[in-house]
């Protein structure tokens with residue numbers, strides 16, 4: 001089943017056309033990796049999936065993005081609601097440094113108007129358990145988020161995204177600031193999360209895409225060059241450009 | 252820009268070419284010696300061992316390249332196929348040796364009619380050359396011609412066995428020894444054919460279904 005469908009999606013920054021006529025279907029409960037050289041539009045593409053792109057001054061979007069068949073760019077849709085359903089985690093772990101570990105996870109719930117303290121506690125615990133951080137932090141929930149290691153901070157950010165019960169998780173190079181050990185832990189977590197979430201991950205690490213994703217999209221200069229099952233893309237890409245990029249014969 | 256992986260791939264390629272040359276020589280020499288009644292067991296055995304040795308080196312290097320560089324796409328297909336192709340080439344050597352042992356088992360066969368063997372050996376030698384040429388030139392069309400030739404060799408073998416069953420070959424020593432040789436040749440043809448399949452796989456990614 002398709003969770004997200006992009007149809008003729010285009011994106012601009014001040015007239016600079018950076019995502020060009022992209023159409024693709026993201027499958028439910030699967031991990032889709034977006035790969036391609038730096039600057040090819042990967043981050044912009046996934047930011048169009050939860051209406052984050054339009055927050056940048058001068059940014060423009062055209063085309064459609066359907067979530068469960070409904071166009072998220074329809075006038076009747078509240079973008080805040082979309083961003084709750086489609087959560088995002090960024091490249092650098094970005095816990096709010098002045099906030100406690102607890103509040104770092106609870107913040108999304110509070111911003112979404114959840115007031116019930118008991119419910120908030122439950123959701124924070126549940127989210128921290130999902131990212132396998134609970135046992136390590138349960139006795140120091142009031143410590144600053146910045147006191148955690150890089151890998152733990154990234155898991156904290158994933159917990160924050162999960163706390164508001166999204167349906168889709170967009171991960172933009174979530175491991176690029178992490179060491180190999182923390183990276184494999186995050187990868188294991190991502191694979192586990194696909195049971196309950198649809199995941200789109202931007203990565204510049206092709207081996208990471210090969211290890212964890214079910215589908216791979218390869219972008220180049222704003223265009224979607226090839227999209228298909230990861231097992232095929234890495235054994236037998238159809239397009240010459242894909243072959244060149246994934247074998248490191250680019251440029 | 253030369254990729255680090257390219258150095259390894261070039262090394263694999265060169266080892267395959269070395270094996271191709273030696274295995275061709277082994278088969279040609281074994282057949283020639285057979286028809287001339289010459290004993291070349293020792294020589295061919297050494298070549299066959301050398302082929303096995305290089306084949307092991309190819310496997311080692313292929314696994315190392317996979318571990319070090321995590322190759323994908325055509326690189327991965329080449330590396331996987333290098334192991335399979337060198338297996339085929341080392342079998343050429345092994346069957347060449349088997350051919351030389353027939354003479355020592357059966358003794359003097361100079362009175363036997365070798366015409367079927369010579370005919371089939373010529374075809375098999377062409378197949379070996381074509382499989383190697385297809386590999387060197389990465390020529391899919393040439394590789395595809397091997398399948399028909401393999402069928403022809405299979406049929407020649409089956410027909411000869413049928414003749415024996417129908418008692419059309421009177422001399423038992425001649426017919427049994429010839430059957431063995433033809434069987435070895437038929438196996439060689441089979442491996443030449445599958446080398447062709449690997450060449451097709453390297454280039455197109457398409458796996459040719461086994462017969």
Ligand SMILES: Nc1ncnc2c1ncn2[C@@H]1O[C@H](COP(=O)(O)OP(=O)(O)O)[C@@H](O)[C@H]1O
Nearest residue numbers: 013018036037038039040041042043044045056
């Ligand atoms: N906030 C921005 N303002 C203006 N241009 C931007 C902005 N973010 C990205 N771009 C430009 O858009 C293009 C695509 O960027 P991005 O989507 O970040 O690529 P990727 O994630 O593949 O590295 C690049 O040329 C980049 O310079």
Ligand SMILES: [Mg+2]
Nearest residue numbers: 042043044202
């Ligand atoms: Mg990016």
